[in-house]
Amino acid sequence: MKQGKKAADVEKALQRWTSSVIDPQLKPLQAKARQLGQAASSLASSLESRCREFIRITKHEISGLGDSRRLRAAMALSRVSGDIVNACGEFLKSSSDTSVSNLETNIRRLLRVAGSSYNESARAMASHYASERGWLRAEIEGLLRLNSQTSQFRTRTRDITSIQDQIQEHSTTLVEQLATIQDLEDARTSLEKEVHQLVLNQGSLLDAIERIDSDSEIRALDAKEAELKVLRKRLLDEEMSRLGGVFTRLLALNQRGEVHTHRQAIEVLTRYVKTPLTALAKESDGYPELTDLLEGLCESIESNRIPLGEKKAKKTLERAKQIINGSLKPIQKEARSAFSARSQILRSPNPRNLRSRRSDLRAEYARSRDSKESLESKIKSIFEEASLLGVQANTHLDTIDELATKSLNKSIPRELREEILSLTRETSHQS
DSSP states (O other): OGGGOOHHHHHHHHHHHHHHHHHHHHHHHHHHHHHHHHHHHHHHHHHHHHHHHHHHHHHHHHTTOOOHHHHHHHHHHHHHHHHHHHHHHHHHHTTTOOOHHHHHHHHHHHHHHHHHHHHHHHHHHTTTOHHHHHHHHHHHHHHHHHHHHHHHHHHHHHHHHHHHHHHHHHHHHHHHHHHHHHHHHHHHHHHHHHHHHHHHHHHHHHHHHHHHHTSHHHHHHHHHHHHHHHHHHHIIIIITTTTHHHHHHHHHHHHTTSSOOOHHHHHHHHHHHHOHHHHHHHSOTTOHHHHHHHHHHHHHHHTTSSOOOHHHHHHHHHHHHHHHTTTTHHHHHHHHHHHHHHHHHHTSHHHHHHHHHHHHHHHHHHHHHHHHHHHHHHHHHHHHHHHHHHHHHHHHHHHHHHHHHHHHSOOOOHHHHHHHHHHHHHHHHHO
16 A cells, blocks of 8 residues: 555544644533533532431431421431432442533433432421421532533533534544455455466466377377267267257156157167267167167157157158168268277377376366456455445545534645545555
8 A cells, every 4th residue: 555554544643633623622621521520529429428417317316206297307308318329329420421411411310319309308308407408409409500501511512522523433434444445455465366376377277288289199189089079060960960859858758658668779769869979880880779769760750659740750750761771871980980090099098198187187277267257256346345435435534524624624634635545546546
């Protein structure tokens, strides 16, 4: 990546810039927030301490009271004091969180408990604990005033904190996307190295195959294989046209038990379906086995045991009778000669070994080609994913710049912007 920049480097630079832009706006607010938090903690501590004292006093008095009204008053003061002590304890546990929104939430929770408990107990306390009741009411009113100040302060500071949160959110997502792009780029580089190695290996394989192809015995063997291939095509497409489908159908009918054919005929039929040229070449002159098979086939067609339809039956019978009358003798002779010549070449171990070696090399080349195609497909997917992330990262970058410019009158420095953009463009540049 450009000048060795990484997503982590950009993250640090972005954090420094964000702090330099937002901190001057936040510091006065944070100081005021701390002041409000300290005031709230002080009030809660004082309230908790005084209520603990009320609990101690009422506990001592309750044990010796005979006056039922004073007893009810003492129990009411003890109850409200206990509720407030618990609420103050919960509040003070969360006092380390200085965010204004949480401070306001915690004050309201404390007020809700204290106010509710006070309202339930105030009448019972009135006749015997007027001063304690007045003190509790004054403390609750103090919390209410502090809550009002906190709420007003939060309203005034909501915009700047919202801008901070939005910039932070977009910055976090942006950095995550840059890191993912970087990981994808590393993965793509690794895959491209594998592809390069496969290309080199394929070149070596092709060279080895070409050396084998240039061997005189292999050239002669290939020539005979090509000759046999032409003969097979000629046999199937010309000499035995219209019969291949009928042979296959007859085998299927026999397998399903719809027609009954002699086992020897089925064996001959199977050979001519699987390896027609080899079967023809291995027969004696005049291919008597095929002739017998075709004579039986003609009888089945003429008796409609194998229904083909009038036109197809006519064409099939014509072709079968031509073969019965010896139309395949020339190609039988040529096939025997070609097979014999190929066998003569393969009597030597050298062409056999070279042919086997070439087959292995071709199989290895095919596997290498498939692996290369698979890797190239992965590389394409990685590029597309990285490109999409790059577009999204640019959008987050523009959003951060717009928020800072409109709300804080500060824009992202050009150098930092270029560093970020260089990471989002890296994949496109290398493709």
